[in-house]
Amino acid sequence: MPNDPIEPQAVYQPITRSAIFIVATLTPGAEHAATVRAWCADVAALVRSVGKRVPGGNLSCVCGFGTDAWDTLFGGPHPASLHAFREFGAGDRRAVATRGDLLLHIRAEHMDLCFELATQLIGRLGAAVTVVDEVHGFRYFDMRSMVGFVDGTENPVDREAVDFTIIGDEDLSFAGGSYVIVQKYLHDMTGWNELSVEAQERIIGRTKLSDIELDESIKPTCSHSSLTTLEEDGKEVKILRDNMPFGSPGKGEFGTYFIGYARSPAPIEQMLENMFVGRPPGNYDRLLDYSKAVTGSLFFVPSQALLEALAERNP
Ligand code: HEM
Secondary structure (H helix, E strand, C coil), X not given: CCCCCCCCCCCCCCCCCEEEEEEEXXXXXXXXXXXXXXXXXXXXXXXXXXXXXXXXXXXXXXXXXXXXXXXXXXXXXXXXXXXXXXXXXXXXXEECCCCCCEEEEEEECCHHHHHHHHHHHHHHHHHHEEEEEEEEEECECCCECCCCCECCCCCCCHHHHHHHHCCCHHHHHHCCCEEEEEEEEEECHHHHHHCCHHHHHHHHCECCCCCCECCCCCCCCCCHHHHCCEEECCEEECCEECCEEEEEHHHCEEEEEEEEEECCCHXXXXXXXXXXXXXXXXXXXXXXXXXXXXXXXXXXXXXXXXXXXHHHCCC
């Protein structure tokens, strides 16, 4: 954005058809921390080198750091709202917290671009990290989620996307940064497919084929879209999502990789509480009767300039 004083990483990107999500943990030891710091200055050049080879491939990479990793790698100051992923839940419904020090969100039109960049980035990190989760996501026809509904419709765009995702004056040392929460969900597709289309539509809050919001008179207050709609002082607070389906039919694995960016973790945490606990408690998201969160982590995404400058930190 031309008027932005501090350029963010590629948080608000055009929609792409492929993505790789990598969560890694740091290997303890000063030499490994030094490797990761030095790597921070190399990321942009690697994205350029790989991306240049396919014009129109829209290759990008966002790097995020977990709270403990931030302190180990870079010391103070600490991004104001960076903390460990907060668990939410009641009964069997749990938004679990899982380990994660480093997140790579790699997007491109074609998987070969994502694959090559992931290979280069992980190769340079070498023994300094252990990859604990890697998901290759694909765009499913006309933006369908794994559960068959169009996903991403109500995302903010243009200026609104920037305003809802990029830190400004509220934390000046980290302006141009963002927060990101990821969760890997696995679906019970047999159970979901046994529901009628009308029952599924009431769970999501939108029509399945045409992706139109259900009329308020029939949309349940526990629908996914109701529980994830937040208002503060009469104004809607949005987040930016770029979920991707993934899976392996041979293993019976059908999943959604949830990824949400915001300028504070608070709205995403509020949505998770509404979904898992309910608003009011008990009035929870029925999508969770067919979806289980198996990972959950929160990361801070420094601005592009800060990411490069982090290479020089000496905590
Ligand atoms: C099982 C994983 C999930 C699936 C399959 C899923 C799917 C969907 C679908 C199909 C829509 C409707 C179209 C749209 O506006 O994008 C939607 C909306 C939305 N979802 Fe999710 N979602 C999942 C998890 C989450 C989580 C964990 C959050 C937040 C913590 C979230 C936040 C939202 C928001 C903010 C909207 C837009 C609501 C509106 O303004 O109407 N979703 N999701």
